[in-house]
Amino acid sequence: MKMKFTRENIILGLIKYITLGLLIFAVLFPLVWLFAGAFKVEKQILSYPPTIIGTKHSLKSFSRIFQSIPMEIYLKNTIIFSLGSTTLALLFDSLAGYAFARLNFRGKNFLFVAILLTMMVPFQVMMIPLFLESHFLGILNTYQGLILPKMTTAFGIFMMRSYFTQLPKDLEEAARVDGLNEAVIFFKIMLPLVKPGLLTLGIFHLMNSWNDLLYPLMMTSDVKMRTLSAGLALFVGERATTYYGPQLAGAVISIIPLLLLYIFFQRYFVASVATSGIKD
């Protein structure tokens, strides 16, 4: 396509690049300021006039937040919770998604609609009974308690179903002719074919559980079970904590792991939200 340098094109182009430039600045500025702030000495965060980068830096904010709250435990819990729930959810979501996409059975439509309906019920509506239920099951403040309810998601099933639907029609029939049973067909033939889908859904789950706030906040009261998001939110709380530096440092620590992952797997991160918008 050739671009014609008409007046309309030039003006639109200018507006476009200036606006985009401003937007990039608006997105990056708070992040740069946050990272710089985490290394500033406390007095410089508060100094007037304020600065972006500051002149005196130290690691004091980091050491202070590790003293104030057990960040290493939060980090460990977050990793266990997000990896554990992601792995299980991937397995179960793809099992169920596969069944809906490729198998015929009685009650298929009913079950699928029912599952989609649970997706509409926000977690907030169920949180009180879920909290009580977990209490009666004795899994409050445990990793099981955090992971089990997140073992499968309606959305994940929906997404895996659309991945499996896209595969060529006769794949499994050939396999069945060869006498393979359904489980083998699923694990050996079908699952490897949706690897990109798994990675995408995995990132989606990972991101959600890593950043989840209300859920871990409710399901844990023990400091040793708290996740990063919940721990940070509690630490900052309502109008309570003196010292801004450690808050910034905590925010930086909670962001960095996903940020690194994002840099390496950017494609899948974007796909994880983008494909969620594709319908079969």
Added chain:
Amino acid sequence: MLFVQRFETCIAGRMEVVMKKTKTIMAILLSVIMIAGVLTGCNSKAPVSTKDNNSDNQTTDSSSGKGDQKEEPSAKGVTIQFWNAFTGSDGDVLREIVNRFNNENEDGIKIEMDIMPGATLAEKLAPAITTGTAPAMILAGNMDVVQYSKTGSILPMSDFFDVTKADKSDFVAASLESLQYDGEQMMIPMQWFTQYLYYNKDLFEAAGLNSEIPPVTWEEVREFAKKITNPDKNVFGVGLPVGGAVPWFGSLFLSNGGEILDVANKKSLLDNEANFKSLQFVQEIVNSGYSPKGSTGADLDNLMMADQLGMVVNGPWMVNGLKENEINFGVAPLPAGTKSTVGIAEVTGFAITKGTSEEEKAAAYKFIEFWNTTDTCKEWSIRNGFPPYLKSVAEDSEVQADPIVSVFSAVKDYGQSFGTGLASAATINNDALFPMIENVIAGNDCQDELTKASAKIDELLATE
């Protein structure tokens, strides 16, 4: 359909192979699930284990027929959770003392501290108690005593002085009394304090004021604030927090002769002329720009530590932070109102929560005993500037010589407690009085707010 038939004939032939494969896959699946279960199970063992054996204890307690019940509970090697709201710089000192106790105590007791904002602590505590996941020990204020006692959230500690070596007669009587309910000692003091006026000496001098003469009346506070305020440098004269702070307005009301509660008749006395005038006074200061609008206690602490705030009313805990940030500050008793000088006095106490096992309780007692020794209390007084509630500390020459602690000891001169004996004391403070102040500072009509808050207090008192 044809496919199915073919499939079924196939199966007949290959049944054996298939069964084997099925088994392997079932085995894999099962083991995945089991590994997941076991992994999570193993990992979670540690945190729940203390509570597990706690519930065991409770069941044996209730079935109480067994002979070994009489044995002294041993605190040896017990780990307990300890929640408190020391989010400020005083928390650093507390953490140091707790760490020292953990390293030095002979019983191998370990205290795991969890510091969170006060509102959060209250929020997390109730569900934790219901679900048996509460910490053994918490710090709470005297305003919480009645509510926590009524809901059975905390256990009586009347046996503390029998079980431990702590000397009851060493405690100032008032500090113990404010933590009692229904004839039981519900908490053991950890600190007591009232409010004081902090001021920044450098800013005083920059405004041409004598840095050794703090204001002695609230009216003077306004005059000084006017001089100190400097918008070009983002310097404010006085901080008036709208939340997350000591009830400074209560002190202002009372010292201007306005009353708040009629405890005996469970009625609000808030709506009166004196309080109206006090609110107007507050609003005028904010409208003149001498005070930042809508700031919280923590915001103002930070402004103080950045040399941007001339004066603020706060508790003793600010001393440590101000020293650490090398602020040239002074502390004075609260300014006088039109009638007298009054500061709301508060006591923080150790409490043992419901569901705590005898072993955990014994461990907590050991720590509380350690805290209430002359040495520890003296350290807390001098490093954080808290007025001593132990007579032996008050008489200590080093404490008496400390200029800051001596100012703080004014608690016995003008300290007055708030809402003693009311379950809703804390709620009145947080849900009626602070919102009123927040709205007045935001510019709402003073009389409207006074009427509204008074009605809210009556509503809360009606539930007593």
Added chain:
Amino acid sequence: MLKRIGAYWNKPSKAAYLFLFPSLITLFLFAVIPLCGAIIIGFMDLDIYFSKSGFAGFNNFIKALTDERFWNALKNTAVFALIEVPLQILIGLLVANAVATTSFFSKFSRTIFFLPVVCSMAAVGIMWSILFDGTIGFIPYVLKQIGIEGLAFFRDPKMAMGTVISMTVWKNFGYTMSILVVGIQSISTSYYEAAKIDGASKLNRFFYITIPCLAPNLGFCLITNLIGSLQVFDQVYVTTQGGPQYKTETLVQYIYKTGFSHPFELGYASSMSVLLLIFILLLSFPLYKKVFMQKEM
């Protein structure tokens, strides 16, 4: 027993139930039961100490309808949804349209715009509260230099909701953008070529080709954002906690406060969450059906 399960694996129509089993049981335990629980508890007089428990009939629901704070929270939630959702979709759409090409600059922009989506709301909340702090924040300082003074953002009753909305849009527009970029890229270029030959301007092409072709994607964004914004909690919890003067208290924030802080009324909180569910269903079900269930229903 094992043998019989084994036999199941060989018949697709039966194996399907085995495939579904873990998901169904999980959803039953942790979605269906809690949902029924919410409705039951909503009709009960229950607090967190279990000190009172009994059937309350419609009392909780009546209480909600006469509770000023409930209506206030409902209003705030509506305001949030009505402003945040269109704003985010509009910005997402415009940006997506600008960066859907494969040039380096477009790819770079997309990378940047997606960054906030990766960050947790807790971290973003901390960042924004300090950056926009009325007394020490950097943004109010810059505004002061250009003559706009005294803005307190999160602490100003008039501005707090606007600030919360801005923060949410800042964090989430990259999400909407990514969905729409994929949509735009999948529009056949022949449409544009043809329009060009007919002499349609860029704006015309945007309105008459891009938007109609994106309708399904826009529908998806609308539904997910709408449901999400009716449940808004995180951003309020980590910044204003509902203040000042309850101006940012959303429904979920109020439900959380009622159930999990003094007075810990689980029954009342549950009844409000049932009302929330009803609102969500009423508002989004028609759209939801269209987006997710076209073929199934």
